[in-house]
Amino acid sequence: MRDTQQLLIACHFGAVSKNEINQFIDSLVKGDEEYDPMIFDAYSPDVEIARRKLELFIRKSLPGFEIKSDEGVFACRRELKHQIERLGRNECSQEEFCEFFKRHENELVFNLNIPIEFFGDLYNACDCSDENWNFLPSEYLEEESMRVLAFINHAEHGAPS
Numbered sequence: 001m002r003d004t005q006q007l008l009i010a011c012h013f014g015a016v017s018k019n020e021i022n023q024f025i026d027s028l029v030k031g032d033e034e035y036d037p038m039i040f041d042a043y044s045p046d047v048e049i050a051r052r053k054l055e056l057f058i059r060k061s062l063p064g065f066e067i068k069s070d071e072g073v074f075a076c077r078r079e080l081k082h083q084i085e086r087l088g089r090n091e092c093s094q095e096e097f098c099e100f101f102k103r104h105e106n107e108l109v110f111n112l113n114i115p116i117e118f119f120g121d122l123y124n125a126c127d128c129s130d131e132n133w134n135f136l137p138s139e140y141l142e143e144e145s146m147r148v149l150a151f152i153n154h155a156e157h158g159a160p161s
Helices: 002-010 018-030 037-043 048-062 070-087 092-109 121-128 139-156
Strands: none
Touching: 002 018, 002 037, 002 048, 002 070, 018 037, 018 048, 037 048, 070 092, 070 139, 092 121, 092 139
């Protein structure tokens, strides 16, 4: 389960489903803590609008949290781990994973200053998804994603929480 910071990152990257948004809202409403009623704006039937509304709600509830901070980078790492784990559980296709990775690689590397070494060879593993690839399972992508997952797990032991 994603924590609130990671959910913010997932919203920012467009990587959270309508079902996950609704589950978060439901758990918040059923919880004992007070919440801002603006959370109900995220019940929009349009998933893009729901993501933006949830992102705004979370940003308001996490004052001081910045994506370009050490905490933000840690949450980005956890989100990448989440996406790799989804791939490993066949909850998304290799094509969907590569679309997520390619869409956000530049932001992760250049805007958030996550060292490119952190991503292993995922860039090249996803390059097999060019216009000539028919999206048959790539053994190399599977192996590389598991290697990166192991690297993330190792890095988490010394990372801020």
